[in-house]
Amino acid sequence: MVTFLVALCALIGGYFVYGKIVDNVFGPTDAKTPALVHNDGVDYIPLPTWKVFLIQLLNIAGLGPIFGALGGAIWGPSVYLWIVFGTIFAGAVHDYLSGMISLREDGKSISEVVGHHMGGTMLMIMRVFSVVLLVLVGTVFATGPAGLLSKLISETVGPGGFIAGFLASPIIIAAKELTPYVLVVVFLYYFLATLLPVDKLIARFYPLFGACLIIMALGIMGGMLFGVGGHHMPEMTLANLHPLGAEKMPIWPLMFITVACGAISGFHSTQSPIMARCLKDERLGRPVFYGAMVSEGIIALIWATAGITFYESTGELAEAMKAGGPGTVVYDICMGFMGNGAGYVLALLGVIACPITSGDTAFRSARLTLADWFGVNQDQSAKRLMFAVPLLAVGGILSQMDFNIIWRYFSWTNQTLAMIVLWTGAVYLYRTKKGSGAWKIPFVPATFMSAVSCTYILQAPEGLQLSTAISYPVGIVFAVVCVVLYYKATLGSNS
Structure with missing residues (x-):
């Protein structure tokens, strides 16, 4: 308990x-933000600070700080150190800089920001890299919650569930049979959220999802x-303490x-520009x-x-992660600490809301990245459909693949992107x-993540x-090479 506290x-x-x-080093100013300069009623919309914070939190707090943290816990309490120090000195710095630099550059997507400062070659790499990562994220964050939601429905309607008790006539539904149908509903919601103005759907429902997320965290803690x-x-x-041994x-x-998103995540840099287009003051960064x-580190x-x-x-x-997957572990933990009742359902819904x-x-x-890439204005729904439909179609195809395979590639791609954004x-x-x-x-964290990403792959x-x-x-040599290239591009130019 002492360590946790x-x-x-x-x-x-x-x-x-x-x-x-x-924040002091970056130096926020009184300059007008993109939300005030380019208010288009679709993506650039000034929103209340509490909504911007809540949307940002829910945007970045997907399965990573839950599934990733559980996976990292297999190594034992040493995972606390990476979560704490990674969040403070790497992840939060990464998120802050990606959001604030985008804010200073008219809310441009992270690929455009990187290209502006790192050159044309890196711009093209980042455009492709970002879209691939975002589609992978959208896919794993659809299949994961679909499975959890199916299990929740099956357990609450089936024998022993409190809805079954109320109806006195339970309908026995297997979670596996429900999952494909729930997945369709999730993708339908994704289609609407991708297409509609940010204040029409996302900003309206996120307070409810946020309440579930907070109840979940407080309940488990x-x-x-x-x-x-x-x-x-x-x-x-x-x-x-990994059961397979240190070797x-x-x-x-x-x-x-x-652990990925629970300490640092390149995916977050793709989300920060969305809220950079909604902030009313640089000091809110x-x-x-x-x-x-x-907050995600705490989760x-x-x-x-x-x-x-x-x-x-x-x-x-x-063994539990291997036998039933992380979704089953989440379910068992919620049941164990929250009990089979309304509080438990809200807790599990919080886990579902995150992804x-x-x-x-x-x-x-991904739509905004492609729009910036090809210079297509997004004020008309037909132009948004041009990108939204193929993106979601690819996501739907990938959702039929093994979740664990997609997650592994997502994790490495995620941390590699974080490395690039930190540089x-x-x-x-x-x-x-x-x-x-x-x-x-x-x-410092850029050098560290360079060694991590290279060594891992x-x-x-x-x-x-x-x-x-x-x-x-x-891996160490690669990190040193990155340092040398950075020195030549910046510090060395003065000599």
């Missing part, structure tokens, strides 16, 4: 201390703190990729961008702790804040499957 306080303190430092079910929260250990499943770099990532911390606490050992957690509210804006962001932030701060040393804020089953004797030194 210390980690929780560190995340909150990180927002007020380091978040303030980052309360259940752990009060020892519901006789479970005891573990304390910190740096030991690798086969080393913490570096596997845990850093597995810290609570919206940095604050939303800290990840809660779920990582829940995974370690609910199961007797990391081996038991790993749905990221999946819808993933496809929306872009370092270049931007060097050029706009010369002599201040501001570039060092994203430079060399070592992972979906990568080259090389030994650690090769992947470790090559």
Whole structure:
């Protein structure tokens, strides 16, 4: 319990201390924001700050801080360190810079921002990279909640469910039979959210989803703190507790990729420009961008702790993840800490709302990326349909693939994008804040994530499957090369 509370306080303190430092270094101004300059009633719309924050949080808090945190928990309490320090010094910095630079550049999508500062070649790479990642995100954030929602309906309507008790005549429905139909409904919602103005659907329903998300987090945390079910929260250990052993499943770099969104996520940089088009003041960037990532870090911390606490050992957690998938683990944890009642249903709906509210804006962001790419104005619905229909069609096809395969490629693609955006932030701060040393804020996590991303793809089953004797030194060399290239592009130009 002590470890969890210390980690929780560190995340909150990180927002007020380091978040303030980052904000002061960037230097918000009184300049008019894109929402005020380009108000088009579709994507550029001034919204209340609380709505912008809530939308940003729900946009980025998909399955990553839940499924990823549970996956990371298999390595044991050491995952707390990555969630806390990764969130404060890498993830929140990444989200803040991607949002604020976009804000300064008329709300442009992240691919356009990167291309502006990193050159034409990187622009084309980022355009393709971003669209591929966003479609993968939209797909995994459709299949995951569809499965969970099907299980929820099956359990509440079937034998033993409280709806069944009320009706006194339960209809036995298998979750697997429901999933394809629920998936269709999810994609229909995604189509509408991708097409309609941001204030017509997303801004209206997100407060309800946000309430579910908050109830879920508080309910699970309360259940752990009060020892519901006789479970005891573990304390910190740096030991690798993965049941397959440290040699086969080393913490570096596997845990850093597995946790993904709970510490840093390149996907977030594709979402920040959406809200950069809705902010009314640059000074709101810290609570919206940095604050939303800290909030997601707290969600990840809660779920990582829940995974370690609910199961007797990391081996038991790993077995549960393998046998029933992360969706079943989420279901069991909600049932264990919240009970079979209205609170439990709201908690599980919160878990479902997280990915749905990221999946819808993933496809929306993909539409905006393509629109920026081809210079197509999006004020007319016919022009929005031109991009929305093929994007969702591809997502629907990919949804028939194995979820675990898509998730693994998403995780690596996600962290690689984060690396690129952090390097872009370092270049931007060097050029706009010369002599201040501001570039060092994203430079350090950019170097770290360069080593992580390269080492992982060399070592992972979906990568080259090389030994650690090769992947470790090559990963370090790659990070050094990135540093040298950065030095030549910026610092070296002064010599």
